[in-house]
Amino acid sequence: AQSVTQLGSHVSVSEGALVLLRCNYSSSVPPYLFWYVQYPNQGLQLLLKYTSAATLVKGINGFEAEFKKSETSFHLTKPSAHMSDAAEYFCAVSFGNEKLTFGTGTRLTIIP
């Protein structure tokens, strides 16, 4: 069965600093991978998706993620953090059009 591990339930970075949120997956076959963001009292918003077309995926709000098969990783990065990036971020995996399996989430805090 597939699973997703997000290292670090809480991450704090200074405004303008690099954001790095870690995601590792466990799967016997290459999955589809997604990053979602959740702001307080809202649903999930899709940041980006990996579907095997390209290993470096660019998303919305300046975020990007790189799929590394050898490391079974799909880390999310942003070169310069903004205060508006403060939210909870979820990595998810799926195979085809079935359910999403989510990681436990990483709460990102931006320090002014």
Added chain:
Amino acid sequence: EAGVTQSPTHLIKTRGQQATLRCSPISGHTSVYWYQQALGLGLQFLLWYDEGEERNRGNFPPRFSGRQFPNYSSELNVNALELEDSALYLCASSSVWDSEAQPQHFGDGTRLSIL
């Protein structure tokens, strides 16, 4: 384009009662998914409907059920409510293609509180 809409926003029930949550998918999407986001338990898959049929079910008891209507909207029903059912219930929709997984788009959820 209207997003996924869920109603009601909040729902307060007591133990043993029944709750009905509703979801309207994005126009053109035929698949609807339900997830539970409970405190300390993360996001858990509940149900997947496509073209009116239940396609997959998560590890939840039978008192969690649902259906999808001909217009692709969906209902989630929870019977015999228990305190641990208190959670944010998220609905998502996607289009279904043969060759590539389409991302799921989420609504803002229904917060169910059991007293």
